[in-house]
Amino acid sequence: MPVVTTKSLLDRAFSEHYGVAAINVVNDLTMEAVLAAAEQARSPLIVATSVKTVKSAGYEVIFAMWQEMTRSISVPVSLHLDHCPEREVITRCLKTGWNSVLFDGSKLSVEENRRQCIEIVQEAQGYGAQVEGEIEGFKRVEQVTDDATFNQQSLQAAVEFVRSTGVDVFAPAIGNAHGMYKTTPTLDSQRVTDIVEATGIPVALHGGTGMTPDQFSDLIARGCAKVNISTALKIRFMQSGYDYITEHPTEYDPPALFVYQRAQVLDMAKEYFHLFGSEGKAW
Numbered sequence: 001m002p003v004v005t006t007k008s009l010l011d012r013a014f015s016e017h018y019g020v021a022a023i024n025v026v027n028d029l030t031m032e033a034v035l036a037a038a039e040q041a042r043s044p045l046i047v048a049t050s051v052k053t054v055k056s057a058g059y060e061v062i063f064a065m066w067q068e069m070t071r072s073i074s075v076p077v078s079l080h081l082d083h084c085p086e087r088e089v090i091t092r093c094l095k096t097g098w099n100s101v102l103f104d105g106s107k108l109s110v111e112e113n114r115r116q117c118i119e120i121v122q123e124a125q126g127y128g129a130q131v132e133g134e135i136e137g138f139k140r141v142e143q144v145t146d147d148a149t150f151n152q153q154s155l156q157a158a159v160e161f162v163r164s165t166g167v168d169v170f171a172p173a174i175g176n177a178h179g180m181y182k183t184t185p186t187l188d189s190q191r192v193t194d195i196v197e198a199t200g201i202p203v204a205l206h207g208g209t210g211m212t213p214d215q216f217s218d219l220i221a222r223g224c225a226k227v228n229i230s231t232a233l234k235i236r237f238m239q240s241g242y243d244y245i246t247e248h249p250t251e252y253d254p255p256a257l258f259v260y261q262r263a264q265v266l267d268m269a270k271e272y273f274h275l276f277g278s279e280g281k282a283w
């Protein structure tokens with residue numbers, strides 16, 4: 001099974017109660033490593049790219065890598081654009097061949113977010129692609145103070161947004177944040193259940209790095225069919241580089257360093273497939 005739609009990955013995970021990891025990659029090495037992990041674990045996978053990565057590496061370069069690396073892949077995978085407030089970046093990714101995009105209109109009023117999101121859903125449909133929506137935005141852990149309440153819209157506002165835009169997956173704020181939590185976050189898991197019951201669509205769990213296995217299991221069972229991981233990959237990639245160089249201070253052999261980093265990132269991805277219950281779920 002080669003590249004498939006993000007919708008087909010999520011709908012199946014949603015009905016079978018497992019989570020598909022959406023892992024943010026930063027370059028060719030990390031893209032190849034997570035795809036190899038998916039093959040080894042027979043797991044479906046969403047490869048996510050940030051706007052920053054897309055702009056710095058180049059749309060065509062990323063997509064050429066993606067096409068080449070998935071040419072003979074035997075597990076279902078898709079390519080996703082993570083948090084993107086910029087319409088022209090969304091359009092360019094859709095035109096180039098990304099399978100889904102997250103329109104991040106969280107800094108807009110809900111009304112304006114909805115208006116633009118409806119246009120993007122229509123635009124994406126023209127490419128057979130899907131759209132994730134959000135109305136609240138996610139902080140970085142550094143911005144979260146212990147007594148901070150997160151910026152949450154009413155359940156009704158969230159449900160109306162999903163219904164009126166036709167997004168395929170929705171990313172609610174439930175006390176989650178991007179980055180490495182200082183302590184285990186307190187999450188509003190009931191909100192996931194409420195949104196899933198009212199809309200019938202899968203929820204995207206953001207800020208996955210640092211959540212506990214129990215939190216993942218609970219939230220996935222409630223309908224978080226897409227589980228986002230970014231910081232953990234950056235940490236594993238960088239830390240393995242530091243470790244390798246510390247161990248081999250006078251070795252000037254980049255490919256040897258890359259082999260070590262690849263193995264570390266691959267192991268990390270497999271750990272998440274195991275936690276999310278997606279191992280062996282390839283079809």
Ligand code: 13P
Binds near residue numbers: 177178180206209232
């Ligand atoms: P982490 O960086 O906390 O893993 O969050 C990833 C994410 O939600 C990307 O959108």
